Amino acid sequence: DGWPCSGHVLPRIQMEQPPLAVSSPFAVLSSEPGVYPVIDSVDMLQQLLPLKPGCIQLRIKTGSDGDIELAIMEAIALAKKYGVRLFINDYWQLAIEHGAYGVHLGQQDLETADLSAIQAAGLRLGLSSHGPFELARALQLQPSYIALGHIFPTDTKQMPSKPQGVKRLADSIALCGGTPTVAIGGIDHHRFAQVCQTGVHGVAMVSAITRANSPSEALHSFKQQWEQQRAYH
Numbered sequence: 001d002g003w004p005c006s007g008h009v010l011p012r013i014q015m016e017q018p019p020l021a022v023s024s025p026f027a028v029l030s031s032e033p034g035v036y037p038v039i040d041s042v043d044m045l046q047q048l049l050p051l052k053p054g055c056i057q058l059r060i061k062t063g064s065d066g067d068i069e070l071a072i073m074e075a076i077a078l079a080k081k082y083g084v085r086l087f088i089n090d091y092w093q094l095a096i097e098h099g100a101y102g103v104h105l106g107q108q109d110l111e112t113a114d115l116s117a118i119q120a121a122g123l124r125l126g127l128s129s130h131g132p133f134e135l136a137r138a139l140q141l142q143p144s145y146i147a148l149g150h151i152f153p154t155d156t157k158q159m160p161s162k163p164q165g166v167k168r169l170a171d172s173i174a175l176c177g178g179t180p181t182v183a184i185g186g187i188d189h190h191r192f193a194q195v196c197q198t199g200v201h202g203v204a205m206v207s208a209i210t211r212a213n214s215p216s217e218a219l220h221s222f223k224q225q226w227e228q229q230r231a232y233h
Ligand code: 3NM
Pocket: 038, 128, 129, 130, 147, 148, 149, 150, 151, 153, 154, 155, 156, 157, 184, 185, 186, 187, 204, 205, 206, 207, 208
């Protein structure tokens, strides 16, 4: 497919476009996301909920459909009991059906997810972004928050892009205007303070919490640091 130009046929550049079915903002977060563990089991959720993280995300990548639905149902019920805002990664239909606080989607999920249904159900929407193009695409959809990643090298997920670093994180936060932002990727206790100092609204972590000797102590310590940074800035 192309168009003629001075006797040559140039390839037509295909830009994938998001489904722009949604023209108003998604439901807003009740407050900034804060310390935001990303976990993959109900067991880990049970350990962390008593510490009341700002938000928490259930991100399950393996398992049978039945097991995944059961885990999502249990997780939503537990999070409600503790009054913690739970985002379901990927499984937006189940999130709607069982009344999660919100849905978190990657950019590739935008091809298939029904954003209007998520919005109509009143669920919050978090979107991942990994650089200026994805950030612009995410902003167009007026989500409840935008995740900016990955900030530092990470072993948890294979990333096709390069780490963005804190300078780019700060620039992206400015570009987001009023939309809340969440930093993710390679954030641990040593790097937490410099991430907070960018003014980001939330910090998401997988391994620094789930692979700690005591996940609940790790979360407690991140929450304390978050409060200190907030009081300082
Ligand atoms: N999403 P850790 S980075 C799940 O950049 C995930 O979108 C990322 O794990 C993104 O805190 C990432 O262990 C993994 O580095 C984050």
